[in-house]
Each structure stands twice: as C-alpha cells, then as structure tokens.
Amino acid sequence: MFEHLCSVQEGSICADSHSTVGASCGITEWQGSFGCHAISLSWDWKLGPKGEVSLLRDVAPRTNLKIVDAKGYDVADEEAAPHLWARIGGLHWQSAVRDALDPLAITSRH
Numbered sequence: 001m002f003e004h005l006c007s008v009q010e011g012s013i014c015a016d017s018h019s020t021v022g023a024s025c026g027i028t029e030w031q032g033s034f035g036c037h038a039i040s041l042s043w044d045w046k047l048g049p050k051g052e053v054s055l056l057r058d059v060a061p062r063t064n065l066k067i068v069d070a071k072g073y074d075v076a077d078e079e080a081a082p083h084l085w086a087r088i089g090g091l092h093w094q095s096a097v098r099d100a101l102d103p104l105a106i107t108s109r110h
Contacts (some may be wrong), residue, residue, distance in 0.1 A: 002030040002041060002091060007100035012042050022046050025056065028097050039063050043088060045097055053063045053094040061088060 006011035006029050013025035029042035041063045060081040067080040075083075 002032040004096040005029045005031045009101065013056065017056055026095060030091065054096045079105040
C-alpha cells in the first residue's frame, strides 16, 4: 500500500509538456514498503483551470520498483509503465495533491 509523501508545484514540468496551457504542474511522490524495503513511486500532474488534477504522461512514473515477468526477468521500463499507471489509477491521489498545495498558489497560476 502506498501513502502520500509529498506533492509540490514545479514550473519546469509545464514548460516541458505540450498539454498544459493554462495549468499548473508538479510532482507527487508516494511511499510504501515491501517487507523491510522502502518503495517509492512518483509522477507528474497538472492542475487545470477549474481545480481538476490529472496525470501528465509525458514522462513515465519514477520508481525504485523493478517489475519482473513470469520468468523473473526484469521488464523494460517502457513495458513497465502501463502497469505503474494502472497502480497509480487505483490510488486516491488527486485529493492528496490538492490538499498538499497552497490555496493561494492554486488561484495565482499566471
């Protein structure tokens, strides 16, 4: 199970994306554990003009997890990304991002 660690606005993410006109952007990081090992999963998001938070998929999620296939071999990052996006989709992350942001920053995006 993952828990929200932090979410911050980061303007350079918007600058690198083609789908962020009129939006604020940032990164969120979530943490969990597997046995005695700490795991981390982070991804980019955008905050739209009406306060809606959505994924930015220009860059694959960043993680210290390594997904393996049925034979135990590492899966290439581009093959792992859909599995990570699916896991992210199962988290209630949008409200955590909104809660972590400064309300003044949300209203002054320009």
